[in-house]
Amino acid sequence: xxxxxxxxxxxxxxxxxxxxxxxxxxxxxxxxxxxxxxxxxxxxxxxxxxxxxxxxxxxxxxxxxxxxxxxxxxxxxxxxxxxxxxxxxxxxxxxxxxxxxxxxxxxxxxxxxxxxxxxxxxxxxxxxxxxxxxxxxxxxxxxxxxxxxxxxxxxxxxxxxxxxxxxxxxxxxxxxxxxxxxxxxxxxxxxxxxxxxxxxxxxxxxxxxxxxxxxxxxxxxxxxxxxxxxxxxxxxxxxxxxxxxxxxxxxxxxxxxxxxxxxxxxxxxxxxxxxxxxxxxxxxxxxxxxxxxxxxxxxxxxxxxxxxxxxxxxxxxxxxxxxxxxxxxxxxxxxxxxxxxxxxxxxxxxxxxxxxxxxxxxxxxxxxxxxxxxxxxxxxxxxxxxxxxxxxxxxxxxxxxxxxxxxxxxxxxxxxxxxxxxxxxxxxxxxxxxxxxx
Numbered sequence: 008x009x010x011x012x013x014x015x016x017x018x019x020x021x022x023x024x025x026x027x028x029x030x031x032x033x034x035x036x037x038x039x040x041x042x043x044x045x046x047x048x049x050x051x052x053x054x055x056x057x058x059x060x061x062x063x064x065x066x067x068x069x070x071x072x073x074x075x076x077x078x079x080x081x082x083x084x085x086x087x088x089x090x091x092x093x094x095x096x097x098x099x100x101x102x103x104x105x106x107x108x109x110x111x112x113x114x115x116x117x118x119x120x121x122x123x124x125x126x127x128x129x130x131x132x133x134x135x136x137x138x139x140x141x142x143x144x145x146x147x148x149x150x151x152x153x154x155x156x157x158x159x160x161x162x163x164x165x166x167x168x169x170x171x172x173x174x175x176x177x178x179x180x181x182x183x184x185x186x187x188x189x190x191x192x193x194x195x196x197x198x199x200x201x202x203x204x205x206x207x208x209x210x211x212x213x214x215x216x217x218x219x220x221x222x223x224x225x226x227x228x229x230x231x232x233x234x235x236x237x238x239x240x241x242x243x244x245x246x247x248x249x250x251x252x253x254x255x256x257x258x259x260x261x262x263x264x265x266x267x268x269x270x271x272x273x274x275x276x277x278x279x280x281x282x283x284x285x286x287x288x289x290x291x292x293x294x295x296x297x298x299x300x301x302x303x304x305x306x307x308x309x310x311x312x313x314x315x316x317x318x319x320x321x322x323x324x325x326x327x328x329x330x331x332x333x334x335x336x337x338x339x340x341x342x343x344x345x346x347x348x349x350x351x352x353x354x355x356x357x358x359x360x361x362x363x364x365x366x367x368x369x370x371x372x373x374x375x376x377x378x379x380x381x382x383x384x385x386x387x388x389x390x391x392x393x394x395x396x397x398x399x400x401x402x403x404x405x406x407x408x409x410x411x412x413x414x415x416x417x418x419x420x421x422x423x424x425x426x427x428x429x430x431x432x433x434x435x436x437x438x439x440x441x442x443x444x445x
Contacts, residue, residue, distance in 0.1 A: 027165025070387020076136025077375025160300025250421025291347025299355025
């Protein structure tokens with residue numbers, strides 16, 4: 008009997024994309040609901056601004072839990088394998104999201120409502136924290152050396168893809184009368200996760216372990232404590248990689264989470280103004296992420312990343328002006344460009360870029376640590392920081408735009424200090440990886 012042939016790089020990339028999209032759909036549902044629903048249902052005993060702040064605080068809790076998932080599943084992903092961890096994270100995420108859809112409101116069970124909401128948000132954070140590194144490596148470690156940027160970016164399609172599904176689901180639910188939307192419409196969006204979970208699990212069961220990890224296991228080079236080895240072998244790449252992550256996390260959560268709430272609550276405009284821009288922007292991102300990943304296979308990871316980061320810097324103040332103008336067209340343009348064009352170009356090359364910075368035996372742990380630890384501030388705290396800066400500016404967005412520029416500068420400097428990784432062999436030794444200067 009012959010052995011089953013390994014799946015193609017394209018099939019694996021699609022499996023990584025579909026699974027990641029489902030998990031990010033679950034995670035981003037919470038961000039949309041935090042801006043539109045949870046302040047009214049789970050913090051109804053608080054005043055308007057306080058309820059909004061509390062709702063965003065529970066959103067941030069998910070990002071605090073993500074490093075736990077990243078390190079936990081990274082550890083076992085580098086010791087046992089990528090595939091098993093990806094199935095487990097999918098189950099954890101789907102369970103947490105479905106239960107949020109069934110959670111009674113504050114008016115029904117009192118303080119237990121926000122407590123249980125936080126617990127389930129922690130489950131979401133742990134699930135998506137472990138998902139990220141595995142999904143990226145599934146695509147990158149199967150990809151041909153010359154197309155690693157393109158195929159690796161399929162795991163990153165899951166972010167705009169998940170946001171598109173989450174925003175589209177809320178846009179459809181938002182067509183209901185407000186009373187029906189708050190009573191049960193938003194819950195349907197969360198309960199759909201149970202169906203998506205079954206689809207994602209079926210697809211991921213068809214994928215084998217990655218060739219790169221299989222080689223490490225055959226050579227008996229599996230790390231005993233991957234996080235310790237990561238800190239010994241790649242401290243510089245880890246810290247600078249976190250710096251390159253900052254502008255991406257900030258841009259995505261500024262436009263998809265905070266400005267959604269700002270338009271609906273601070274400007275008192277219809278939520279459709281913002282949701283329409285986010286839906287279209289997410290769809291643009293689904294298209295641009297693999298294009299940017301493919302361009303990084305030709306021109307290098309850093310040039311494509313820097314182009315997107317410079318665009319984010321230059322668009323900071325125009326975006327603030329467009330949103331504050333407060334028309335359906337100006338808000339739509341600002342959010343569609345921010346979510347779709349800016350984040351799409353920045354995010355596209357990063358899957359391959361980050362994966363190529365680290366050796367195979369600690370790569371799952373490295374990507375989890377880089378993405379999730381930096382994400383606490385870069386992503387999770389962005390709505391809270393943004394709300395504080397806007398209050399500091401008396402309701403205007405100019406302090407927030409200044410913060411945007413500073414973040415872009417920091418990320419550009421971090422990228423400048425890292426080596427170009429295009430064409431790098433995934434089996435290169437740790438000494439060469441952290442010592443390279445080209």
